[in-house]
Amino acid sequence: MHSTSSATTNRIFEQYAAKTPGSAELYRRAVNVFPGGVTHDTRYLQPYPLYVERAAGSRKWDVDGHEYVDYIGGHGALLLGHAHPQISEAVREQLAKGTHFGASHELELQLGEQIQKMVPCAGRVRFTGSGTESTLLAIRIARAFTGKRKIVRFAGHFHGWHDQVAFAVTSHFDGTPPPGVLPGVTGEALVCPPGEPAKLEQLLSTNDDVAAVILEPTGATFGLVPLPAGFLEQARKITARHGVLLIFDEVITGFRVSPGGAQRHFGVTPDLATFAKIVAGGFPGGAVAGRKDVMDVMTMRDDRQWNLDNRVPHQGTFNANPVTAAAGLATLRLIDQGDVIPQADRIAAHLRERMNDAIRQAGSSWLVYGESSGFHFFTNPQGRSVTVDDIYSGVVTREELKGGVAPSVIHQLRCGMILGGADVFPWPGGVVSAVHSEEDVEITAAAFKACLEAMEL
Numbered sequence: 376m377h378s379t380s381s382a383t384t385n386r387i388f389e390q391y392a393a394k395t396p397g398s399a400e401l402y403r404r405a406v407n408v409f410p411g412g413v414t415h416d417t418r419y420l421q422p423y424p425l426y427v428e429r430a431a432g433s434r435k436w437d438v439d440g441h442e443y444v445d446y447i448g449g450h451g452a453l454l455l456g457h458a459h460p461q462i463s464e465a466v467r468e469q470l471a472k473g474t475h476f477g478a479s480h481e482l483e484l485q486l487g488e489q490i491q492k493m494v495p496c497a498g499r500v501r502f503t504g505s506g507t508e509s510t511l512l513a514i515r516i517a518r519a520f521t522g523k524r525k526i527v528r529f530a531g532h533f534h535g536w537h538d539q540v541a542f543a544v545t546s547h548f549d550g551t552p553p554p555g556v557l558p559g560v561t562g563e564a565l566v567c568p569p570g571e572p573a574k575l576e577q578l579l580s581t582n583d584d585v586a587a588v589i590l591e592p593t594g595a596t597f598g599l600v601p602l603p604a605g606f607l608e609q610a611r612k613i614t615a616r617h618g619v620l621l622i623f624d625e626v627i628t629g630f631r632v633s634p635g636g637a638q639r640h641f642g643v644t645p646d647l648a649t650f651a652k653i654v655a656g657g658f659p660g661g662a663v664a665g666r667k668d669v670m671d672v673m674t675m676r677d678d679r680q681w682n683l684d685n686r687v688p689h690q691g692t693f694n695a696n697p698v699t700a701a702a703g704l705a706t707l708r709l710i711d712q713g714d715v716i717p718q719a720d721r722i723a724a725h726l727r728e729r730m731n732d733a734i735r736q737a738g739s740s741w742l743v744y745g746e747s748s749g750f751h752f753f754t755n756p757q758g759r760s761v762t763v764d765d766i767y768s769g770v771v772t773r774e775e776l777k778g779g780v781a782p783s784v785i786h787q788l789r790c791g792m793i794l795g796g797a798d799v800f801p802w803p804g805g806v807v808s809a810v811h812s813e814e815d816v817e818i819t820a821a822a823f824k825a826c827l828e829a830m831e832l
């Protein structure tokens with residue numbers, strides 16, 4: 376690779392503009408409608424985001440008719456790819472019967488039972504409208520059950536966008552509140568460095584008012600910053616010893632890392648777990664699952680005073696709505712058959728290998744790493760001589776892995792990949808589905824090589 380040059384940087388953006396005039400036109404309108412022109416921060420892209428018209432399997436098509444291999448996968452919701460025939464059929468069938476009964480229905484029960492069958496900690500299940508709602512509810516349940524105020528979070532771990540988790544993800548690690556959040560709220564969350572059991576032990580030994588510890592079980596951003604081997608077991612032991620609940624945020628790992636999520640994969644059972652994405656089959660929805668005695672703080676009793684003083688109330692218009700339940704159930708049943716996850720994992724492992732080949736061919740110091748059906752780009756901001764093993768052994772720091780990438784690098788990478796026919800997440804990385812193919816892998820590896828050569832970092 377060569378030295379930085381705005382001319383070549385511009386070449387990527389110029390080619391992007393030449394390829395995607397339809398997206399440019401829509402974005403010109405969007406900035407007059409949406410703050411920043413987008414409807415989710417992740418979709419923000421300079422010079423402007425790609426506008427997509429349709430999707431099927433592992434591919435999607437933009438408004439100018441170009442085809443892309445998709446690694447956003449509905450923000451991780453689509454382990455079976457876009458418009459999977461069996462999921463679409465289940466949804467069509469349900470649409471014809473009605474979308475919302477305002478009543479209990481058998482599909483929600485079947486989905487709940489399916490979760491109980493697959494997820495070790497699922498003594499009881501409650502449905503929500505999203506992953507953000509799931510972590511909000513799990514934290515509230517933990518506080519109500521233990522009668523304690525504080526939660527422990529790990530720096531960099533993402534749990535959605537409600538106030539209690541809207542800091543210490545990419546900034547505000549010292550607990551100062553980000554704009555719009557009250558100091559009283561951030562003050563109730565203790566931020567711990569991830570992967571350091573001694574620090575967790577120390578926090579819980581010196582604070583007797585902690586209700587729960589919440590974490591992403593494969594590490595921040597689906598393993599962008601991996602946790603050291605054995606950390607989950609240690610966190611389980613430490614929390615149990617201090618009478619603190621352990622919450623696994625399985626919004627992205629749930630039904631992807633194994634049919635029973637990260638908890639089944641690692642053999643560590645939390646007290647509560649949060650779900651969304653795959654559990655909702657590509658539709659809006661989420662769930663909290665957990666120990667029966669803990670989840671029972673939501674159960675109505677005949678004792679009115681207990682209900683008023685102790686019970687966690689929970690509403691939500693679209694909880695377990697029939698369309699989401701139909702899609703989620705069809706999805707989980709397919710995953711439970713056993714072939715889906717190994718297939719996605721196999722393709723993802725091959726993709727990581729081929730992208731690392733592309734890095735070597737381009738003479739770059741980047742690395743591609745990841746586990747399960749995900750991949751992450753290590754952009755190596757300091758140009759260090761490191762290997763993928765160094766990432767897993769902690770030689771590469773958390774700061775280097777998450778948040779250390781200049782935004783201009785992300786924009787170039789995403790636009791450059793789009794030029795070659797692949798769409799990746801800005802974290803930066805992506806997720807692979809069970810319907811991605813070897814052809815997809817080769818397209819993506821070629822796109823990545825061309826992108827690295829054009830980026831001139």
Ligand SMILES: Cc1ncc(COP(=O)(O)O)c(C=O)c1O
Nearest residue numbers: 505506507533534535626627651
């Ligand atoms: C681990 C994790 N928790 C929570 C969330 C928030 O989920 P949602 O976007 O459905 O609110 C996400 C979303 O990406 C996530 O990855």
